[in-house]
Amino acid sequence: MCTRITWTLLFLVGLLDINQSASIRCYQGSMSSYTSFPLDDPTPLLNSSCLDPSLPTVLYTFGYRGKSNGPATTAMLNGYIATKKRNVLLLDWEEEAKSGILGIALSYAMFALPNCKRIGQELGGAIQKLDQAGFQTDKLHLIGHSLGAHLMGYTGRWSREQGITIPRITGLDPARALFEGLFSIQSGLDRTCAKFVDIVHTNPGNYGSTKSTGSVDIWPNYSSDGMQPGCPVGKYEMFSMDDLCSHNRAVMYVVESLSDGTSFPAAAAESYSEWIALEDPTNDTIYLGDLVNIRARGNYYLSTKAQSPFGMGMEGLEPNNQTRTRRQSVFQLNNLLNIIRKPFSGGS
Numbered sequence: 001m002c003t004r005i006t007w008t009l010l011f012l013v014g015l016l017d018i019n020q021s022a023s024i025r026c027y028q029g030s031m032s033s034y035t036s037f038p039l040d041d042p043t044p045l046l047n048s049s050c051l052d053p054s055l056p057t058v059l060y061t062f063g064y065r066g067k068s069n070g071p072a073t074t075a076m077l078n079g080y081i082a083t084k085k086r087n088v089l090l091l092d093w094e095e096e097a098k099s100g101i102l103g104i105a106l107s108y109a110m111f112a113l114p115n116c117k118r119i120g121q122e123l124g125g126a127i128q129k130l131d132q133a134g135f136q137t138d139k140l141h142l143i144g145h146s147l148g149a150h151l152m153g154y155t156g157r158w159s160r161e162q163g164i165t166i167p168r169i170t171g172l173d174p175a176r177a178l179f180e181g182l183f184s185i186q187s188g189l190d191r192t193c194a195k196f197v198d199i200v201h202t203n204p205g206n207y208g209s210t211k212s213t214g215s216v217d218i219w220p221n222y223s224s225d226g227m228q229p230g231c232p233v234g235k236y237e238m239f240s241m242d243d244l245c246s247h248n249r250a251v252m253y254v255v256e257s258l259s260d261g262t263s264f265p266a267a268a269a270e271s272y273s274e275w276i277a278l279e280d281p282t283n284d285t286i287y288l289g290d291l292v293n294i295r296a297r298g299n300y301y302l303s304t305k306a307q308s309p310f311g312m313g314m315e316g317l318e319p320n321n322q323t324r325t326r327r328q329s330v331f332q333l334n335n336l337l338n339i340i341r342k343p344f345s346g347g348s
Contacts, residue, residue, distance in 0.1 A: 023037060023038050024059070027077060029081065031074060042130055046130065055085065056139035058080050059143070060080075060145075061151055062097070062146070063149070072248045075251060093115070096112070099111070113178060116151045117151075117154050121158045123155045140167060146247065150174055153190065156169050156193030168197070168198070171197065174188060175207065198217075199213065200220070218301075218302070219272065230305075257289030264289060265317055267302065268285065268300055269300070
């Protein structure tokens, strides 16, 4: 019976008339001014006026059901375009990332997830061709959101097997579904995929991963429910803006950091409980965003405001009010335990 159902679903997937047309977009000055290059023949990019060989290059992509002109994608691309310090590229895999007639859950598992791995490897092949044609891969920074973070992981892993090591991959709230837990069937973005992998977790346990898999893992406003302050609480239509609020905050924090690189300092700690137990701020800090210390390793925590501008500067190294209350309860409990133990310690 299970075999019959599996083959039926595969047959339905085969009936999907999807034009698979992933490409690289290169932007020149604005979101409306771009040129597209196919993954199987990307080398004309090197002669395009949109690419300045003197500048480093950032290549971004979105996740499942993402769009090349969606709000998170637009915010990220406009943020980098405004800096005028990077060549700005987008991996457009909108057709391959969308849900089909099977619905959101099955389309993710049987359509988008296999496409993610395939296109990640194809992007690796495109980077290899560009490298052979003279592109400076040592100045390339890959950024992916949600399922797109794992796609960039596949790109980095495939490239490394071919002898090209990507300098940096940034994962923005990498997708959790089928990458961890009882039903995990994939191995996605991790610290082996590039020389340096920084991961920003904003919706852990929900749409986002709960595991520390990067060279550096940054946890803004860590909480047991995986929600960011200012995001609506409740049940919303799946993949609506309210539903994705915390998941998309990883993008929003990075975008804001582009105009103020020191607005999101994060404090080192082995775990969240260690961070909230700190009586004094640690001197071991990094910045979320482009100014991250690529020599850093481990977990880092910070607080943000509930509304834009989100960055709190040095104040963000302290837990937020809710966490402070929780920390005070921990201190009170520890003090009580010390009082209880005191009569029984030492002595003859």
